[in-house]
Amino acid sequence: MSSTPLKVAVTGAAGQIGYSLLFRLASGALLGDRPIELRLLEITPALKALEGVVMELDDCAFPNLAGVEIGDDAEKIFDGANLALLVGARPRTAGMERGDLLSANGAIFTAQGKALNKVAADDIRIGVTGNPANTNALIAMTNAPDIPRERFSALTRLDHNRAISQLAAKTGAAVTDITKMTIWGNHSATQYPDIFHAEIAGKNAAEVVNDQSWIEDTFIPTVAKRGAAIIEARGSSSAASAASATIDAARDWLLGSPAGDWVSMAVVSDGSYGVPEGLISSFPVTTKDGDWEIVQGLEIDDFSRSKIDASTAELAEEREAVTELGLI
Ligand code: NAD
Numbered sequence: 451m452s453s454t455p456l457k458v459a460v461t462g463a464a465g466q467i468g469y470s471l472l473f474r475l476a477s478g479a480l481l482g483d484r485p486i487e488l489r490l491l492e493i494t495p496a497l498k499a500l501e502g503v504v505m506e507l508d509d510c511a512f513p514n515l516a517g518v519e520i521g522d523d524a525e526k527i528f529d530g531a532n533l534a535l536l537v538g539a540r541p542r543t544a545g546m547e548r549g550d551l552l553s554a555n556g557a558i559f560t561a562q563g564k565a566l567n568k569v570a571a572d573d574i575r576i577g578v579t580g581n582p583a584n585t586n587a588l589i590a591m592t593n594a595p596d597i598p599r600e601r602f603s604a605l606t607r608l609d610h611n612r613a614i615s616q617l618a619a620k621t622g623a624a625v626t627d628i629t630k631m632t633i634w635g636n637h638s639a640t641q642y643p644d645i646f647h648a649e650i651a652g653k654n655a656a657e658v659v660n661d662q663s664w665i666e667d668t669f670i671p672t673v674a675k676r677g678a679a680i681i682e683a684r685g686s687s688s689a690a691s692a693a694s695a696t697i698d699a700a701r702d703w704l705l706g707s708p709a710g711d712w713v714s715m716a717v718v719s720d721g722s723y724g725v726p727e728g729l730i731s732s733f734p735v736t737t738k739d740g741d742w743e744i745v746q747g748l749e750i751d752d753f754s755r756s757k758i759d760a761s762t763a764e765l766a767e768e769r770e771a772v773t774e775l776g777l778i
């Protein structure tokens with residue numbers, strides 16, 4: 451592996467997710483021993499708090515942290531970045547749906563898309579965690595016409611991990627026995643966590659569970675509404691688990707998904723599985739060397755079809771809304 455530091459930009463670095471994400475990135479959770487350089491973007495009023503976080507990063511004396519730069523100017527911070535993790539955006543609070551954040555957060559991603567387009571490294575990969583993640587990624591992608599569309603993704607890995615954890619708890623399997631989990635659609639309550647293609651120690655997961663009402667009435671809503679349940683319990687939105695999933699997604703994207711398995715990523719649709727072209731929708735993907743490919747040929751029954759269609763219809767509505775807002 452190269453020993454040149456990877457330049458990793460993180461936005462919203464002084465926020466809740468940032469407070470977990472930066473330390474895990476710096477300690478090697480992304481790339482092991484390969485050094486990284488952190489480029490941290492915040493809004494001006496949060497720079498002082500960010501300075502405090504950087505003091506703590508210094509105090510960890512991480513051997514593979516090759517440098518940290520902070521600032522409030524996206525063009526300076528993204529300059530030469532190889533990986534941009536776009537976390538900075540307002541989180542929803544109790545009672546809100548993620549779609550309520552469209553106008554509040556959308557504008558952030560027009561500016562950041564333009565800045566990335568101008569100054570990021572040629573091999574840039576961009577992962578969007580800030581909500582509404584899929585449509586924010588669409589906004590950034592549309593505002594960065596010189597960056598290949600395949601370089602943008604939105605985070606549904608947290609949903610994927612949640613689905614694995616719920617299935618493991620139901621069946622008594624180890625999380626490591628569960629493969630081929632899929633999240634389809636939007637990172638929202640309409641998402642479709644699909645266990646019909648998942649496997650538990652090589653056996654079809656839906657057959658092992660053998661309980662359609664658990665799948666429909668417990669599993670799917672528990673995964674899809676987990677973000678709200680955490681807000682309700684914690685008083686603020688998921689942070690450490692979101693940071694962990696952000697790293698899982700970026701690591702697999704750069705280094706490759708495990709052999710014989712796939713991961714869920716929201717990526718630009720090429721029309722596969724009837725998902726309208728151009729939407730950023732979650733699919734089962736395999737990844738290798740910074741590229742992804744949608745897993746093809748999965749059989750979609752009527753139940754799955756209606757779930758996928760409902761979530762992608764919501765994504766199409768979000769696209770219309772941000773078009774009307776002039777963001778794309
Ligand atoms: P937070 O409010 O603690 O932190 C957000 C940070 O972003 C703040 O420090 C803020 O100053 C900064 N920020 C705002 N505008 C910015 C801009 N233009 N440039 C740079 N930084 C900016 O929020 P959080 O808990 O860290 O969550 C961040 C986002 O991630 C929220 O939108 C949340 O809903 C989302 N989220 C997504 C997932 C997912 O699975 N996709 C999971 C959890 C949270």
Ligand code: LMR
Pocket residue numbers: 541542548581608676677678680687688692
């Ligand atoms: C989550 O899934 O935990 C985040 O997207 C936060 C939220 O608003 O649900």
